[in-house]
Amino acid sequence: MKKTRFDRWPCPVARAVDQAGDAWTLLILREAFYGQRRFDQFEEALGIGRNILARRLERMVENGLLERVPYQPRPLRHEYQLLPRGRALFPVLMALLRWGNDWAAGPEGPPVTLVDRRTGQPVQPVLVDEATGHPVTPERVRARPGPGFPGALLEEEPVRRRFRLTTP
Amino acid sequence: MKKTRFDRWPCPVARAVDQAGDAWTLLILREAFYGQRRFDQFEEALGIGRNILARRLERMVENGLLERVPYQPRPLRHEYQLLPRGRALFPVLMALLRWGNDWAAGPEGPPVTLVDRRTGQPVQPVLVDEATGHPVTPERVRARPGPGFPGALLEEEPVRRRFRLTTP
Numbered sequence: 001m002k003k004t005r006f007d008r009w010p011c012p013v014a015r016a017v018d019q020a021g022d023a024w025t026l027l028i029l030r031e032a033f034y035g036q037r038r039f040d041q042f043e044e045a046l047g048i049g050r051n052i053l054a055r056r057l058e059r060m061v062e063n064g065l066l067e068r069v070p071y072q073p074r075p076l077r078h079e080y081q082l083l084p085r086g087r088a089l090f091p092v093l094m095a096l097l098r099w100g101n102d103w104a105a106g107p108e109g110p111p112v113t114l115v116d117r118r119t120g121q122p123v124q125p126v127l128v129d130e131a132t133g134h135p136v137t138p139e140r141v142r143a144r145p146g147p148g149f150p151g152a153l154l155e156e157e158p159v160r161r162r163f164r165l166t167t168p
Numbered sequence: 169m170k171k172t173r174f175d176r177w178p179c180p181v182a183r184a185v186d187q188a189g190d191a192w193t194l195l196i197l198r199e200a201f202y203g204q205r206r207f208d209q210f211e212e213a214l215g216i217g218r219n220i221l222a223r224r225l226e227r228m229v230e231n232g233l234l235e236r237v238p239y240q241p242r243p244l245r246h247e248y249q250l251l252p253r254g255r256a257l258f259p260v261l262m263a264l265l266r267w268g269n270d271w272a273a274g275p276e277g278p279p280v281t282l283v284d285r286r287t288g289q290p291v292q293p294v295l296v297d298e299a300t301g302h303p304v305t306p307e308r309v310r311a312r313p314g315p316g317f318p319g320a321l322l323e324e325e326p327v328r329r330r331f332r333l334t335t336p
Binding site: 003004006007009010011012013014015016017018019020021022023026027030033034035044045048085087088089090091092093094095096097098099100101102103104105106108109110111112113114115116117118121122123124125126127128129130131132133134136137138139140141142143144145146147148149158162 | 171172174175177178179180181182183184185186187188189190191194195198201202203212213216253255256257258259260261262263264265266267268269270271272273274276277278279280281282283284285286289290291292293294295296297298299300301302304305306307308309310311312313314315316317326330
């Protein structure tokens, strides 16, 4: 089945979804943050089929999330290391973790929690505005077209309604 | 193709991914936060096939992300309203938006940005610890098994390595 590509949509969410909005990709990233680097490690940790894993890793390398690096000359073997572009997806995983613990834990409580590496204190991730520290909630923020939004699209009525722009 | 289900994995990320780790589901949520509620609105805004949209909406209703509510008696018509469980995915979308603007904008700049509804000031979402306000980064936090993690699994060597537990 042909997958729809979202990478040219004038929307940062769609572009991120295009590269990371896939169950296996997100779980491979999770493993990478746990320190896994090798094909067999991903395979074992996720119970994922080898062909699916190979395809996902290839796409993640193409997209600059992971780098394929030789770690042994003979026989030649490669491992997959997180690149800055992939590391920058950490908040996405943490937001998913928070939701999973808040909304999908059983009566026994969260399966996995976070602690501060230095203090050992529990950490609860929450999204705030960098400048003011205010929580980022649907009530508090709204989206608006940025400098990269195509000017022609801004003339269209459905687009103007979406951004609640007054019609000229 | 049978999809792997992640909803019983002892991992909050996997459970969240099971319900929201899908490109169309995330984009339908995006539209819901823009205020769209009706089948035809989702269809028009996303250019999504009607059968795919119907299947995704059904699953989102089953999972308690959206509620199907009648808005007109004859002919009977329904709309889809965000439930608290779906609204709680807002930080996931905001983390994707931030990544898309930081790593997938062209030279012309971000296509969509956020502003504070009251002050109009730009908002940049960042993930911090609720209690301390410290940024949540891979260098600063680590995962550990929570109360809902199956005890038997904690005996297994790969699991102990993952959580960097010292072997007894």
